[in-house]
Amino acid sequence: MHFVNAKGILSGNGGHNGMNIYRGCTHGCIYCDSRSNCYRFTHAFEDIEVKQNAPELLEAALKSKRKTCMIGTGSMSDPYMHCEEELGLTRKCLEVISKYGFGVAIQTKSDRILRDIDLLNEINKKAKCVVQITLTTYDDDLCKILEPNVCNTKRRIEVLEKMREQGIPTVVWLSPILPFINDTEDNINKILDECFRVGVKGIICFGMGLTLRDGDREYFYAALDKHFPGLKDKYIQRYGNAYEIPSPNYNKLMSLFMKRCKENSVMCTPDECFAYMNELPDKQMNLFDMLGE
Numbered sequence: 001m002h003f004v005n006a007k008g009i010l011s012g013n014g015g016h017n018g019m020n021i022y023r024g025c026t027h028g029c030i031y032c033d034s035r036s037n038c039y040r041f042t043h044a045f046e047d048i049e050v051k052q053n054a055p056e057l058l059e060a061a062l063k064s065k066r067k068t069c070m071i072g073t074g075s076m077s078d079p080y081m082h083c084e085e086e087l088g089l090t091r092k093c094l095e096v097i098s099k100y101g102f103g104v105a106i107q108t109k110s111d112r113i114l115r116d117i118d119l120l121n122e123i124n125k126k127a128k129c130v131v132q133i134t135l136t137t138y139d140d141d142l143c144k145i146l147e148p149n150v151c152n153t154k155r156r157i158e159v160l161e162k163m164r165e166q167g168i169p170t171v172v173w174l175s176p177i178l179p180f181i182n183d184t185e186d187n188i189n190k191i192l193d194e195c196f197r198v199g200v201k202g203i204i205c206f207g208m209g210l211t212l213r214d215g216d217r218e219y220f221y222a223a224l225d226k227h228f229p230g231l232k233d234k235y236i237q238r239y240g241n242a243y244e245i246p247s248p249n250y251n252k253l254m255s256l257f258m259k260r261c262k263e264n265s266v267m268c269t270p271d272e273c274f275a276y277m278n279e280l281p282d283k284q285m286n287l288f289d290m291l292g293e
């Protein structure tokens, strides 16, 4: 890993305040879009760039805001990679978020997030905290192939349970669904069963498939050659160089997903999930409302 002093920390894309404390990732997911060439990495993807001044930048940015809002993190790089254990930058940023009364929507695949459950709880009580966890396969042997350097699905479900025990709302990313690998009814049903059991608020699924582009595609194909001999040729024959790689079971799996989420009153469109994660309730107002009742 290497250290830099970043110029800014909040991206502000589309009105959302997102931050990435690290660039690159060591979790090794075989399908990772963040390693695509379009992101113009000038260093190896696993050579983590650490924005060492992230907490100070965040503090300055939050101080200058007129209104509190939700801060998002984890979309491009997991905030709980191995290096977070020693660096603690994600924790420091959460402390800043809590200090200034902002909310957070944080996304990870790692159980290291449990280290910070005290702070997440504090933020949730003062403002709002949504923990987002990605689940792709119920089969933990397959999980070890798809996402080799991070805890398995069983453990991630335990993380979701622990969040629920604290009253911290959770959202699951059901993504990506890889054709001929995890695109089965059985897999989707088993993941959904667990999501409903642990009371997730919403499930984000952009469709039953994955996206591939230059950089990401080569890495994915090398992993297919290693773990699923012959499958790369099937992909090339069926999808060529396409960006969108839909599962042959797309429609069947999508209707199953929508139907079961609706039956269980779980949000299932990306729009409603993102609207929920961007909305910061006025807790003080709610208290007055309650007193008035």
Ligand code: SF4
Residues within 6 Å of the ligand: 024, 025, 026, 027, 028, 029, 031, 032, 033, 034, 035, 076, 077, 078, 109
């Ligand atoms: S955790 Fe996310 S950023 Fe890290 S390798 Fe996996 S998909 Fe990529």
